[in-house]
Amino acid sequence: MFSxxxxxxxxxxxxxxxxxxxxxxxxxxxxxNPGFEAPDIDNPNGATVVAxxxxxxxxxxxxxxxxxxPAVYDAIPGGDQxxxxxxxxxxxxxxxxxxxxxxxxxxVKVGDRKDTxxxxxxxxxxxxxxxxxGSLAAAAFLxxxxxxxxxxxxxxxxxxDYLAPAALGAxxxxxxxxxxxxxxxxxxxxxxxxxxxxxxxxxxxxxGRIAEPGALALFxxxxxxxxxxxxxxxxRRRPLHTVAG
Numbered sequence: 001m002f003s004x005x006x007x008x009x010x011x012x013x014x015x016x017x018x019x020x021x022x023x024x025x026x027x028x029x030x031x032x033n034p035g036f037e038a039p040d041i042d043n044p045n046g047a048t049v050v051a052x053x054x055x056x057x058x059x060x061x062x063x064x065x066x067x068x069x070p071a072v073y074d075a076i077p078g079g080d081q082x083x084x085x086x087x088x089x090x091x092x093x094x095x096x097x098x099x100x101x102x103x104x105x106x107x108v109k110v111g112d113r114k115d116t117x118x119x120x121x122x123x124x125x126x127x128x129x130x131x132x133x134g135s136l137a138a139a140a141f142l143x144x145x146x147x148x149x150x151x152x153x154x155x156x157x158x159x160x161d162y163l164a165p166a167a168l169g170a171x172x173x174x175x176x177x178x179x180x181x182x183x184x185x186x187x188x189x190x191x192x193x194x195x196x197x198x199x200x201x202x203x204x205x206x207x208g209r210i211a212e213p214g215a216l217a218l219f220x221x222x223x224x225x226x227x228x229x230x231x232x233x234x235x236r237r238r239p240l241h242t243v244a245g
Contacts, residue, residue: 027199029096031178034195036083041066051091052083058136060089060182065191067113077109077155082191085182087119092136092179094128095197100168103200106160106178111191112150119184121147123160126177139177140170155193 032054039053041064048063055062065084067073076082083091104125112118123146126139147158165171178197182190 025201027201029197029199031095031195031197032093035078035193036064036081037079039064041081044068045072047084055083055091055093056134056136057089057091061086062089062091067191072113072115073111073153073155077111077193079193082111082193083180085180085184085190085192087184087186087188088182090136090179090181091192092126092177094134095176095178098127098164098168098171098174098176099199099201100164100172101166101201102164104162104164104176105198105200106162107194107196107198108147108158108180109155109193110147110150110158111155111193112152113189113191114153117184117188118150118190119182119188121150121158121190122181122183123147123158124179124181125160125162126179127171127174128177130173136177136179140174155191 033052036052036055039048041047044066045068047065049061051057051062052064062083062085064081066081067076069075085091106123106125108123110121122144124144125142126136127142129135129138129140132138143160143162145158145160148156150156168174178195180192180195182188184190
């Protein structure tokens with residue numbers, strides 16, 4: 001599913017390094033369906049009940065959603081659609097191979113609906129296990145960050161930075177995985193839009209919002225299990241997409 005995105009990203013990174021040190025700098029890595037505009041939803045307030053095109057999920061009710069404005073949001077950051085994670089769940093995507101010494105910067109718009117509450121949101125990087133392609137449960141955890149406080153009826157920008165080791169060792173040849181998690185309770189929903197990932201091959205960016213142990217405690221043991229082995233299918237709960245009257 002991700003072979004095209006991986007191939008494009010690999011060519012971009014390879015070209016940057018083939019050009020030599022003078023070409024070192026910022027490289028934009030392609031993300032499949034970054035604005036969650038696919039599959040196209042033809043009716044406002046409509047939603048899918050499967051992960052958006054190019055994305056995967058291990059647990060939770062997830063999908064693409066076309067919010068009604070201004071009832072749900074005053075405006076959508078990009079396009080007409082967003083992704084949603086209802087209550088407790090995740091969305092993730094397998095990207096290009098890790099680059100030794102590369103500094104990665106992830107940016108995601110996180111939305112807090114007017115008509116429902118939102119729970120804590122977590123961003124994370126993993127390294128894919130070559131023996132289990134596409135599996136989040138088998139992937140090696142790299143780093144995570146808690147998204148900043150949200151604004152009711154609006155989107156905030158959440159970021160995560162990661163500096164890959166100069167010598168990748170066991171991580172060599174592994175693909176980077178971007179994961180979005182929501183630790184919400186009953187009736188809570190998180191929306192996402194405009195996912196962007198950059199690779200700095202020189203002058204690494206500053207530290208991101210790296211979650212301290214105390215902050216991660218906000219998620220409890222339940223959210224910790226979100227990115228551990230969960231060998232069961234997605235929950236069948238329907239998302240809350242009815243606009244409050």
